[in-house]
Amino acid sequence: MIADNAPALVTGGESGIGRACALALGKAGHPVVLTYYADAAAGAAVAGEIEAGGGRALAFRCDVGDERLVDLLFAQAESRFGLMRLLVNSAGLNMSGTALEDMALAQFDRVLRADLYGPFLTCRRFVRGLAGIAAAPGRTARGIGRVVNISSIHERAPRPGGLDYDAAKGGLAQLTTTLALELAPRGIAVNAVAPGMILTPMNQSALDHPDELKAKEAAIPWGRAGRPEEVADLVLFLLSDRADYITGSTVTIDGALSLTVAQGA
Numbered sequence: 182m183i184a185d186n187a188p189a190l191v192t193g194g195e196s197g198i199g200r201a202c203a204l205a206l207g208k209a210g211h212p213v214v215l216t217y218y219a220d221a222a223a224g225a226a227v228a229g230e231i232e233a234g235g236g237r238a239l240a241f242r243c244d245v246g247d248e249r250l251v252d253l254l255f256a257q258a259e260s261r262f263g264l265m266r267l268l269v270n271s272a273g274l275n276m277s278g279t280a281l282e283d284m285a286l287a288q289f290d291r292v293l294r295a296d297l298y299g300p301f302l303t304c305r306r307f308v309r310g311l312a313g314i315a316a317a318p319g320r321t322a323r324g325i326g327r328v329v330n331i332s333s334i335h336e337r338a339p340r341p342g343g344l345d346y347d348a349a350k351g352g353l354a355q356l357t358t359t360l361a362l363e364l365a366p367r368g369i370a371v372n373a374v375a376p377g378m379i380l381t382p383m384n385q386s387a388l389d390h391p392d393e394l395k396a397k398e399a400a401i402p403w404g405r406a407g408r409p410e411e412v413a414d415l416v417l418f419l420l421s422d423r424a425d426y427i428t429g430s431t432v433t434i435d436g437a438l439s440l441t442v443a444q445g446a
């Protein structure tokens with residue numbers, strides 16, 4: 182069983198969905214290690230907000246595509262809070278909007294490193310950390326660790342110009358299911374959440390331009406974009422013992438946007 186105060190690690194915790202997950206975990210009583218990439222002040226601010234609410238939190242810089250830095254991150258996290266029992270992979274880069282013929286290998290590599298290599302490296306180190314702990318026998322709440330990967334509806338729904346991102350998220354979908362199968366006997370659950378349009382800095386242009394936001398929201402059957410806190414609510418459920426029997430699943434949270442594929446012709 183995963184204790185109510187199980188330590189949690191959140192990548193991309195300085196911004197958007199990762200930030201909302203880190204804050205929600207901290208509020209729920211979990212010691213939280215969050216990573217930032219570009220903005221140290223934002224990382225420190227999230228950790229500070231958790232501490233101001235009576236929780237415990239640390240912020241570390243990490244490029245999730247760098248094997249050495251990921252190993253260092255977990256070593257630092259474990260030395261402060263003990264073994265990480267919960268992992269949220271939220272760090273990621275958006276699509277470049279570049280067509281295949283114009284896309285440099287370095288661009289493709291940059292997105293794959295953040296969006297796919299990152300979860301590979303953090304999941305691997307997370308699982309290695311739990312190697313000495315046996316899954317509890319029995320059929321209820323027997324897990325020893327839980328992972329949620331933040332994927333995207335574009336793991337299935339392709340877009341021209343989205344080759345880098347869509348390929349990375351498609352890979353993340355298979356990484357999630359493969360790991361779920363591989364790690365089930367060890368009591369480690371691995372799930373994904375596939376958001377549609379969520380109002381974070383990844384959608385800064387829509388946040389800055391009301392007309393663009395209105396046009397994009399008109400394409401969403403539910404009539405609006407989502408909030409990062411709504412994604413965090415779902416993530417926290419998937420990290421909890423109440424979700425013990427859920428592993429290998431991707432839960433879509435998109436106001437039915439992904440169901441509109443192939444409509445209208």
Ligand SMILES: NC(=O)c1ccc[n+]([C@@H]2O[C@H](COP(=O)([O-])OP(=O)(O)OC[C@H]3O[C@@H](n4cnc5c(N)ncnc54)[C@H](O)[C@@H]3O)[C@@H](O)[C@H]2O)c1
Nearest residue numbers: 193196197198218244245272273295333376378379381383
């Ligand atoms: N916002 C959306 O509409 C939306 C929709 C579907 C999926 N997602 C996914 O949700 C996740 C979070 O995105 P968000 O919307 O919060 O965007 P965001 O830009 O607010 O956050 C992304 C975070 O990832 C970090 N990051 C980028 N590259 C990194 C790297 N190499 N190493 C470590 N950190 C790195 C950034 O610094 C940032 O903190 C991403 O994986 C994204 O693909 C977002």
